[in-house]
Amino acid sequence: MLILGIETATEQVSCAIGGHEGVLGLFEVARGRRHAELLAPAIEFLCRQADVTLDEIGAIAVDTGPGLFTGMRVGIATAKAMAHALRVPVIPMTSLDLLALPLRHADRLIGAVIDARRGEVYHASYRQVPGGVQRVEGPAVGPVDDLVADLLATGEDALLVGDGALRYRERICAGARRVEFAEQWLAHPSAAPLVQLAHAKALREEWVQPSEVQPLYLRHPDAEINWATRESAR
Amino acid sequence: MITLRTTSVDETKAVAASVASLARPGDLIVLAGEMGAGKTAFAQGFAAGLGVLDPVTSPTFTLVHAYEGRLRVYHADLYRLERMAELADLALGELLDDDDAVVLVEWGDVVSAALGADLMTVRLEWVDTDEPDARLVSITATGDGWTARWPRVQSALAAWVAG
Numbered sequence: 001m002l003i004l005g006i007e008t009a010t011e012q013v014s015c016a017i018g019g020h021e022g023v024l025g026l027f028e029v030a031r032g033r034r035h036a037e038l039l040a041p042a043i044e045f046l047c048r049q050a051d052v053t054l055d056e057i058g059a060i061a062v063d064t065g066p067g068l069f070t071g072m073r074v075g076i077a078t079a080k081a082m083a084h085a086l087r088v089p090v091i092p093m094t095s096l097d098l099l100a101l102p103l104r105h106a107d108r109l110i111g112a113v114i115d116a117r118r119g120e121v122y123h124a125s126y127r128q129v130p131g132g133v134q135r136v137e138g139p140a141v142g143p144v145d146d147l148v149a150d151l152l153a154t155g156e157d158a159l160l161v162g163d164g165a166l167r168y169r170e171r172i173c174a175g176a177r178r179v180e181f182a183e184q185w186l187a188h189p190s191a192a193p194l195v196q197l198a199h200a201k202a203l204r205e206e207w208v209q210p211s212e213v214q215p216l217y218l219r220h221p222d223a224e225i226n227w228a229t230r231e232s233a234r
Numbered sequence: 235m236i237t238l239r240t241t242s243v244d245e246t247k248a249v250a251a252s253v254a255s256l257a258r259p260g261d262l263i264v265l266a267g268e269m270g271a272g273k274t275a276f277a278q279g280f281a282a283g284l285g286v287l288d289p290v291t292s293p294t295f296t297l298v299h300a301y302e303g304r305l306r307v308y309h310a311d312l313y314r315l316e317r318m319a320e321l322a323d324l325a326l327g328e329l330l331d332d333d334d335a336v337v338l339v340e341w342g343d344v345v346s347a348a349l350g351a352d353l354m355t356v357r358l359e360w361v362d363t364d365e366p367d368a369r370l371v372s373i374t375a376t377g378d379g380w381t382a383r384w385p386r387v388q389s390a391l392a393a394w395v396a397g
Contacts, residue, residue: 117328
């Protein structure tokens, strides 16, 4: 089965097609934050160059966060619309998992850290298991200093990956010494691990209907906004 | 807190333009007050103060409008939001951080805990029914960004301080 993967949860726009043969094609641009303009033409270009027609796509995988909503909206809306039109299911994936997977041969704790803006980060930690990685903490969101405290508390060597890790590198190093940082070219989730992980899920039919797809909210999404004063009269 | 008294819509807009002259990228300003109190009028004066030429209209139904002036201005209205997920979807923090913009949030006071520590709040209230266009404008601010500028804010608004 061929899977189309859509990744827009960070500054990078990425799409890929993959299946049991692996990744057939990957399109990725990190500069410019032009998710809305780039994504659809990128998917079209990718399919054409990989010689894949849309009716061959069996499922659409999409990164549903955590990440930047301004970009994530574009990918999620595109995935839902295409899946609805093609009558195929959607496989939602977690951004932080996609950062960790390429580092699965690292023999230590992996910390995936995505910049959440305003001094906060999205983070999760992983350990190597046969065939991949297993998430052991998170996903969570919070101030960078809390992440630093958590790293210190583990007392372990850690490999950090993600744009959040790089953005706050100095602050992290000042607080928790036993950390290394994966390079910038690994710092954004890519659609290549996205389609690989999604393919494994597709084989187990771990998918949802397009209408069920929504972003991963980490901050009490169902909490009601307190409009106690809204209807008060003059 | 600065407490001002304005006697007309134009005066409220002039106050807003004065605040705008001190605005910097990354500023988040909450506009609080009941319906009709002048939140959108304040936003119009603020945008004009930044040299925005396009008409500034209420974002009650469209949620967020964007304007280009000396700075980019995002003008949001939370009136129609019910759940925190809807606020997250607006990604106001991202607009502030990524676009070197100023963000005005009508009804932002109902979610102030979620808007962070660096924030100016402008509250608009009626004064009395004999003067329907008069307003009491209360301005407070928290965070390093505004603390450093506060003396300049006070002197820029001195002409309207409520006696």
